[in-house]
Structures are given as structure tokens and as C-alpha cells.
Amino acid sequence: MSEKKEGSGGRNRRRRRTKSKNGPVMKSSSTGDPEAVERALARFKQTPLPRGIPEDIDPPPIEKTLRWITNAVPKPIQKKVGEIVCQRGEFGFLPEERVDEIRGQINNFPIS
Incomplete structure (x- = not known):
């Protein structure tokens, strides 16, 4: 074992960040962010309309309230x-057979 130098006391050691147990605080609102909607x-x-928005929109845009x-x-x-899904060495597009294999492995998990 190495001997501890006097006075060093671990000054240069960084503290680990602790994860919040509650997670980030989410702003909940039934109407959403009114500024973002505006x-x-x-x-x-x-004027002029941004690219991709046609001059004549039929039917005209309306505001729709929904609960998600x-x-x-x-x-x-x-x-x-x-x-299961993220295997080391697999990246990019997978062959359809591999996708079907993964689908079969996670089929019984309660996810959608």
C-alpha cells in the first residue's frame, strides 16, 4: 500500500454528483404555455408566410383542445x-430479421 502524505487529505478529489430522487420538476398546466401557443x-x-406554409390553407387552421x-x-x-434492444456492436439500420427477433424478445413487456 502507498503511504498517505501528510496534509494532502484528498484536496483534489471531486465529489460525485448525486441524482435527484424526484427527477426534474415538470410544469403541469391544463392549458399549456400560452406564449408558445401564441x-x-x-x-x-x-407576411410573407414562412416556407412550407401554403398561401391558401383550406380549411383554415383552428385551435383544438385535447387531453394527452x-x-x-x-x-x-x-x-x-x-x-435487450441496445446490443454492443449493433448500430445503424438493422436487418428485418433482427428487428423481428428483438420484437419477439420484448413482446411481453408492458410498453407500447
């Missing part, structure tokens, strides 16, 4: 599925 709708009122219910996948299941 910016999105203002795109249709610009999400079902989060539990972390342990995310980890298990990730270990």
Missing part, C-alpha cells in the same frame, strides 16, 4: 428492455 398561431399571420394521457414506463422495465 407564437405557434402567429406563424400563420406572418401518458402512461410512463417504469425505470426497471426501461432498463431491461434497453439491455
Whole structure:
């Protein structure tokens, strides 16, 4: 074993970052961000219109309210599925046979 120098006391050691147990705080609102909605709708009122937006939009754009219910996948299941899907050395487009094989392996997990 190496001897500890006097006075060093681990001054140069960095502290590990601890992960938050609660995760990031998400802003929840039934109406969303009103400023973002206004910016999105203002795109249709610009002169000239941005590229990709046709001069005549038929039917005209309308604001639609919807409720989007999400079902989060539990972390342990995310980890298990990730270990199956992300194999070392596999990257890019996979052959259809390999995709079918992965599909069969994760078919019984509660994910969509």
C-alpha cells in the first residue's frame, strides 16, 4: 500500500454528483404555455408566410383542445428492455430479421 502524505487529505478529489430522487420538476398546466401557443398561431399571420406554409390553407387552421394521457414506463422495465434492444456492436439500420427477433424478445413487456 502507498503511504498517505501528510496534509494532502484528498484536496483534489471531486465529489460525485448525486441524482435527484424526484427527477426534474415538470410544469403541469391544463392549458399549456400560452406564449408558445401564441407564437405557434402567429406563424400563420406572418407576411410573407414562412416556407412550407401554403398561401391558401383550406380549411383554415383552428385551435383544438385535447387531453394527452401518458402512461410512463417504469425505470426497471426501461432498463431491461434497453439491455435487450441496445446490443454492443449493433448500430445503424438493422436487418428485418433482427428487428423481428428483438420484437419477439420484448413482446411481453408492458410498453407500447
